[in-house]
Amino acid sequence: MPVNTYNPFNVFNFSNRFCFLTGQELSSTEERIQVFPQWFMTEFDLEEKPFKLLDESIVTYKDLKLPCAAAINNQFLAPLEAEVSAAFKSGYEAVKQLDELKIFQWAGRFLYGLIFNELQAGIKMQHAQGEQFSMSQSIIHKFSTLHLMLQSINQPISFDEFKPYSLFLFPVNNAENDFVYRDEINTLVFSIRMRDFGLMICLQDNGANARYHQNITERIGASTLHPIQFEEFCARVFYSAYLFNRLPEYNQLPVNDHLYLEAMPLRGTSGKPLFDEWQNKIYGQVLENFWKRWGFLLLEIIKNPEKPMSYLQDINGDFVPAAQIELER
Structure with missing residues (x-):
């Protein structure tokens, strides 16, 4: 039986009367799940927070x-969720x-839940x-593609020799009960820092x-990061996700009772680089926000406009071991 996918963006169906994943009509508007998982809210006392x-x-x-x-x-x-x-x-x-696919599905369901509520x-x-109500066609395309990929949770849908995401996972020497969560739904980026790790996914x-x-991740290797280093890396990726100027396209290839998604080449017919030009001043503004906990201001961060402040790399570009950083966690 062919895979029958559901696209709520065709008719902008974001009613609580229909299942977000399948589109089937629900017996009650109370048939709902939490966007932020219950364990997540309980663990970090988030339920009543604004x-x-x-x-x-x-x-x-x-x-x-x-x-x-x-x-x-x-x-x-x-x-x-349990796993x-x-x-x-x-x-x-x-x-x-x-x-990794389960992390992608989990984070995707998480971000799509926010998108659904925003819509x-x-x-x-x-x-x-x-x-x-109106939205740009590029955003509709991006969100509907994410929704299609999420249906790999409940349907035989596979990614044909590609990963639709970039996943970064590092050990981090976080303070006890430390918890930092960030997302950007327009660029579909998600990060979380808790326990002894930091996770980020585009x-x-x-x-x-x-x-x-790749250059910086290879230098980090399996090293444990100081929290300020992980936040710096997050700032870099959040900014580069903003600079990413392609809208990925995918072919849908049904084979018997399975659906394969095939990625089209990102370069397409354009000779333009995949990422717009990196501007240190704008990156510095992003980093200032990620470093609020440590009180660094933009003027300090870009004191040298050519080499913004960094706790990941020294002036020679070498990785800085976390043990050398004399800042509170």
Whole structure:
């Protein structure tokens, strides 16, 4: 039987009456799951904390939910959540053993949950103003492709000899109970720092960001990072994801009861580099935000405009061991 995929962006169906993953009508609008997993909220006391949506409205973390058929959750999503949460609670070595595809699916479901709630809020706001909701075609393409890839959770969908993501995982000597979470839904980037590790993933770049930062990741190797080093690396990747100027395209190849996704070449017919030009001043602004905890200001960071401040590399470009960093964690 051919794979029958669902695309909510064809009709902009973001009602709580339909399962976000399959589109099937639900028996009740109460048939929903948390966007932020319960263990996640409990572990870091997030349930009642405020979460600001893009329309500036404020909700709590526990208010963010996804309509989901109970059978889909029980058979596919809950087991995935249980496996990932067990690894995350254990730490770096357990996370390292996870199937990368499952991390991609978990993080993708997480980010899509935020996208779904942002879309609901945006549609509600524009309708209240008597306006028709609209989005750029490039964003629709990006989000609908992510949704298609998420259906690999519950359907026989495979990625044909490519990874649709860049995944970075490092051991980090975090302070006890340290927790930092960040996301950027327009570029589909997600990072989390907790226990003894830091994890970052670019969900739809076909590995381009991993190749872009290969020089520094090879220098880091298996070294344990100081938290400020992981935050610096995150700043680099969040910024490069913004500079990434391609919109990946994929062919859908149905074979019997399986669907294979084939990545089209990122370069296409364009001779333009995959990433726009790196500008240290803008990168410095990003890094200032990631380094707020340590109080570094932009003027300090880009005191030398050609070589922004770094705790990952010394002036010769060599990796700086975490033990040499005399800053609080």
